[in-house]
Amino acid sequence: MADNETRSVFIVGLRNAHAMENQALSIMKPQLSRIENYPEVAEKLDQHITETQGQIRRIEEILTGLDEDHSTLKDVALSVTGTMAALGHTVAGDEILKNSFANFAFENFEIAAYKSLLTVAESGGFMAAVSGLKANLAEEEAMAGWLDGHVTMLTKKFLSLRMSGKTAKV
Template identity: 60%
Template sequence: MTHQTDALRELFITGLVNAHAVEKQALAIMTPQVSRIEHYPEVADRLRAHIEETNAQIARLDEILGGFDTSSSTFKDLGLSMSGGMAALGHSVAGDEIVKNSFANYAFEHFEIAAYKSLLVLAEDGGFAPATPLLKQSLGEEEAMAAWIDEALPMVTRRYATLYAEAGASKAKV
């Protein structure tokens, strides 16, 4: 192996480990959100579906990492999961929790999209072709979730405004 190949391998594995931790963080963000939603069943349903997708993404990352005889970082997984849980908790005190969660989820999906795009570049440049279809599948799921949030934001905002006008912030927030 050349120095360049070794460096790409190291960067790719680090990126995979980081993506694994980010997916664990996503679970820690979405799971409390979905358990609190009352007035936005479409959002709850889509979050539940994306939680399943996220678990599959974690399994795909584990599969790729296993091909390199390595695994995820428990420390990184735990650290980002804790920060994700704190982010979800922080929004729960907001009067417009559902709207804030929509903003945060939209941004987070784009962070994940960027991570998978970067991993795909490293896979291509490093010659890690077996990882490409798995990464593309995860990228597609993240892009679909981001698009769904984008399309749903007007509905969420309007429903929040209607519920707020009818019953106040405490009833409209989730």
């Protein structure tokens, strides 16, 4: 029974992670399309979108190896939620800052999710999943670190653009 429970928790967690990564794409892609004055942010978002697509593939490979599939319903629901969140910031005069803060929070949510999934994988003996989950975790930690390391620079650039009369929004 415990093995079945652990497997069940693991499958649900993987499906949630798959949906979470689809949500991340639905947040980042609209942001990327609106960035004009922050090429360093656009470059990093573009890189992380590619990483996120790879993360989705890794999760799908893990699920396939367990004879399972992702949850289309969860994917769609969280993608819609992500799109709405991204649209919510477009009306803000400091959209680039709000997006940066939200992205940092979301990256940390993803980090916690992958740490939890790794714990379940190791506890349940799903060792074939560990390397893929560790790769996803490392990419999320790198993105969170980048965002954390650039918030001061981004804020200063926003202020500079705003004070010079240029569009500071995106």
